[in-house]
Amino acid sequence: YSNWDYSDQGANWVTKFKLCAGTKQSPIDIKAPTCDEGLNNSITFTNYDKTGSSKFTFENNGHSLVLKAPGPDAKVTLGSLGTFNFHQLHFHWGKDDTKGSEHLHDGKVFPAEMHLVHINSKYSTFQEAQQNADGLAVFGVFIKVGQAENTAFNFLSSSPSLIYEGTKVNVTQFAINTLLPTDQTIFYRYKGSLTSPTCDEIVTWTVFDQPISLSASQLAQFRIVKDNHNKTLVDNFRVVQNLNNRTITYWSE
Ligand code: BO1
Ligand code: ZN
Numbered sequence: 001y002s003n004w005d006y007s008d009q010g011a012n013w014v015t016k017f018k019l020c021a022g023t024k025q026s027p028i029d030i031k032a033p034t035c036d037e038g039l040n041n042s043i044t045f046t047n048y049d050k051t052g053s054s055k056f057t058f059e060n061n062g063h064s065l066v067l068k069a070p071g072p073d074a075k076v077t078l079g080s081l082g083t084f085n086f087h088q089l090h091f092h093w094g095k096d097d098t099k100g101s102e103h104l105h106d107g108k109v110f111p112a113e114m115h116l117v118h119i120n121s122k123y124s125t126f127q128e129a130q131q132n133a134d135g136l137a138v139f140g141v142f143i144k145v146g147q148a149e150n151t152a153f154n155f156l157s158s159s160p161s162l163i164y165e166g167t168k169v170n171v172t173q174f175a176i177n178t179l180l181p182t183d184q185t186i187f188y189r190y191k192g193s194l195t196s197p198t199c200d201e202i203v204t205w206t207v208f209d210q211p212i213s214l215s216a217s218q219l220a221q222f223r224i225v226k227d228n229h230n231k232t233l234v235d236n237f238r239v240v241q242n243l244n245n246r247t248i249t250y251w252s253e
Helices: 011-016 151-161 216-222
Strands: 043-046 055-060 065-068 075-078 083-093 112-120 136-146 168-172 187-192 203-208 212-215 249-251
Touching: 055 151, 065 151, 075 136, 083 136, 083 216, 136 216, 151 168, 151 216, 212 216
Parallel strands: 136 203, 136 212
Antiparallel strands: 043 075, 055 065, 055 168, 065 083, 075 083, 083 112, 112 136, 187 203, 187 249
């Protein structure tokens, strides 16, 4: 159960969820980043290449399609910022290809965006991380439409079993790094928030420069599922927020 919708994100979110009115909100339009060469912020992936027989679940939570890992196994180290355990990944998409991403890149919108949510390893639960400014690291990946099927995303073909909120299927564990752009060395970094209520300002965002591609029929798999009101779940993105007093940095090796 949840008492918010993408269609009421204007006034209602900030009325019902005070944190959504904050000054460090996400998403944003990523433009004019500052190069931070001194930053020790390379990304080290652990178990992102791991395959196995344990189960991921893929589910419709009424706001998105979410792929969940059973426990802290895959993780990332963000230089001096610490280590963050992979928790889940999910998607935001449009009714059509002209919209769908949450972040923009120099004003450019993409048909979809994938988020990989990681919890700081110094906290044991999402709820504990939610109380702390360094609680989460979320990776954002822009999704464009391409000619070929992206076989790493074969799990999307189970979306006909996920039409209704609360439905889920098992997915055999696969290497999470197959979902990422080939070039993981160019990325943008800024401090922001969860992009949906309760909008907590607890996220270190990393948005990769290079998009990934899904075929038109793979993007269509998103657009058949229903939301928490049994209406077609599309346009599940928040509009861009003001940067205010923040800087966007980039780092390239
Ligand atoms: S996002 O990555 O900024 N789009 C984002 C937005 C909202 C959440 C997570 C990521 N919400 C939270 C829920 C928790 C839940 C958690 C992990 O997702 O508020 O109740 O445990 O799935
Ligand atoms: Zn998200």
